[in-house]
Amino acid sequence: MLGNMSRSYRHELYGRKPCTRFMDAAPLVVDIGVTLSELTDVVVGADPRHLISGFVITDHERYVGMGSVQDLVRVVTEMQMQAAKYSNPLTQLPGNVPINQHIDNLLEAGEACCIAYCDLDHFKPFNDVYGYAMGDEVIRLTARVLTGSCDAELDFIGHIGGDDFVLIMRSEDWEARCNRALANFGAEILKFFSSDDIERGGYITENRKGEMEFHRLTALSIGAIDVKPGMFRNHLQVSIAAAEVKKRAKAIHGNSLYINQRLYTSEANTAR
Template sequence: MRSWTDTLRFAFQPVVNLTTGGVVGLEILARPVGGDCLAEARRDPELDARLAVLGVRTATHRETLLPLHVNVFAATLADLGGLTPLHDTVREAGRLPWEVTVDVVPPYTHVPQPALLEAVAALRGQGFRISADGVGDGDVPLRLLTDLAPDLVKLDASLLARPAAVRAMRTLCDGLGALLCVEGVETESQCAAALSSGAQLAQGELFAPPTRLPAADVYVPPRSPGVAPLTRSGPSVREFVRPAALLPATASAGQVRALLTGSPEVSGVLLVDAAGVPVRSVHRSRFLLSMSGRYGHALYADRPAAKLGDPPRTVGIDATAWEVLDVVAVGDRDRTSDDVAVVDRHGRCMGVVRLADLVRALAETRVEEAAGLNPLTRLPGSDAITGEVDRRIAAGRTFALSWLDVDHFKQVNDGAGFAAGDELIRAVGRVLQRSASGATRVGHIGGDDFLVLADPEALDPLAAEVLDASWSAGGRPVTLSLATVLCAPGSVTDHRQAAAFLAPLKQAAKSLRGTSWVLGQVGLPGHEIRRGAGVAAGCAVAEPGRG
């Protein structure tokens, strides 16, 4: 009698890094020929676990070195309390558990959450990484998602039509220490939307369809001008992690040579201890040069490869690209091309980053930033500020958006000359930049107009430093006007709406005599006059968001 496994096949679909264009993993997909063992696996935890084991064995037979993603229903984990057979299979295959990500698949309805969380904790204890699959199109509760604290969140591509939701999920992932992946990407516009919304990884037919032979080469569309990944204070190293070629610390030089000659794309090998902690780093070129010498093979083939390696260079998974450059800059110059190992909080290797990827991305970031700088003050333009406003809205943060300008600036230019006017603008920009601290962002949007984005508690010291100064141009005294709108979570939907509430406050500030500052809050009528003498004759004061 034929078994259902006789008609079962597996396909592999690459998971792609949107920053580097490299393949960072392969998702194993069961493809039954006749019958529907997947529907049966949803009802039968033992069968579902067996499918995961068979998938890993199939991947092993394909001799892929890439990290693997294995799908398991949430109910299976809750019922079985973990996947001991999967752990045994991974070890038997010579792979390490942290090279395997368990994609926890919906549905979650009626799944006992305490049992699921306990099973996930057991998998983590064995070394497996955890992914929350089907988010956005599934039924995973937000509270459960945060309790799972996954290493990866896989978002359905249908949410790309709602970029605010994707940006919000990226913010949540940053808080959880997770990467964001978009599944089902089929078009170049979807790819661009995923990148601009903050996703670091993606998979779908656009890059490569599921195939029976693992694909290492994929199509990644060129990045459109102005489309950059969402970053914080320097790109995170998570965005550049590549799969690492790992061998046990006891591996011989012959074993390393066999791996390198059979995998030309591998730039180096990390030798790890039983816990997965890197102990030596073997650089491809230096190693093969030593082995190819006159007596190299005879001298080293059966000796430990560690003797031909160097101490590994490592960074934590939460490091930024700039911190990686600091690590590369220290030490021997002939090691600048070495891969840098990325380790988790236990010191286990999660992958490697290459210097070329970092330099390219940082250079692109600097070029884009430079293109957006105002040539007079070297401050960012409106796009940088409004983009950050949208990110804070998506993150549900309270913020204060302020508009500052010079009163009667045309008269200043006409009376003191444009050179004095330019110097005044530069001086105001310098003071704004000097007084900005923490999360405060300053932008020069043209002429004498500046935008300031800050947390509410940062407003008073910034305003005091700017407004208390004695300003002049060509010996003529000058006054400034400052308008601020406070935006609580949910009060505005995007930067355009925030700007619309700010406009009448600017009008109110300009209507006051002398240096002025008015402050309003979205949703509340009127505004508070914090600086400035009475309203000038003939000037109507508008309420925030009206008129």
């Protein structure tokens, strides 16, 4: 409005005309609940004029404020830089810092979720025998399988490091998703072994002492905790409980899922 009215003769021409003459009859309106990713898609697909005029923010169709594309670009860029800073270089998945932040945010908001600690069994001997390059391929396979089992809108996957991953799932069918990941991994990992190895359930190699040693096929173990509001205070408590259920999952032969059976009190957070 100021830009228009500051031009020559604009006051004389439009000073007594209604302001609707300068209004946008079809503004870009977004609800306050949309995610930044969804908002970015909306802005990119909208008329180019909105890149300058911005967008109207509403809450249940009531006006809240205005947003500018410049601010949106800045925030998205900062998020991308932050994600790249703490992402795992092999899988490009979020690392420890964003994992802990995400857990703390959900705990603070009182949202229920499943936190699943995922780890590979018999991975070290595979890495030693087949080399780090093949080991990296197994890590990438694990990342793809776990990512494919998540709901992109509700779930979060992070790579702690090495062969350790964390799933933070708000999907109600999280148990079925974990079992799907185990089945898919079990089918995909066979590509790394010969038919003879698959038939006998492992492979025989010479260890550092010159002795022949049997190693089982690499398997995926998932230890899951169904987190209820108030069960944990922070990610440190979660990590201790998750490490315990992961250990129990690894004690089960083959691709396995162990769901926490312990009761954690909301106050002292001690297991019973």
